[in-house]
Amino acid sequence: DTEVTQTPKHLVMGMTNKKSLKCEQHMGHRAMYWYKQKAKKPPELMFVYSYEKLSINESVPSRFSPECPNSSLLNLHLHALQPEDSALYLCASSQPGGDEQFFGPGTRLTVL
């Protein structure tokens, strides 16, 4: 299985809602990533988990809260988001020290 899955595909939420994005991989990768991509822009790194521990946080606002419950699963908890947080959220995985990252299809988030 060489696939990274993300759910939901689309999410619309209000600024007071709490929601979560989910990412799963079964390739045995021990590094997982969250990226944010605005329209017509490149992906920007948000968080890196290595061996289920948060290793990089690119100064992301605390309204985004990542969680890595096990080596296959990565969540991104969302709370009190702003309309400017509307974007495509991409999850990726790789072997730590490996170079190629495998991306999921993304969750298209709209904050009203």
Place this chain on the structure above:
Amino acid sequence: SQQGEEDPQALSIQEGENATMNCSYKTSINNLQWYRQNSGRGLVHLILIRSNEREKHSGRLRVTLDTSKKSSSLLITASRAADTASYFCATGDSGGGADGLTFGKGTHLIIQP
């Protein structure tokens, strides 16, 4: 922060022609990768070139790397309609750990049938 600058930002060519995209980066690298993204979906890894390599081929793809100029190019030969996508170069600091990728601004390639 964005590492790379790609040019052109958009490229439209006829099917069967070759497409060349360029990428420049700022810091020293261990490797440079190219990814493709179709219509705002997930990215697909195309090819990786290491800092001690100058050229690499994979099918219809040819990548060059000039570390003295901090630049790379991606050539797609005999283009097809299915090659229509956005192409990004990306660099990582991976020296054994897990580091995120820093992407260039991307080139949007349109192949006209």
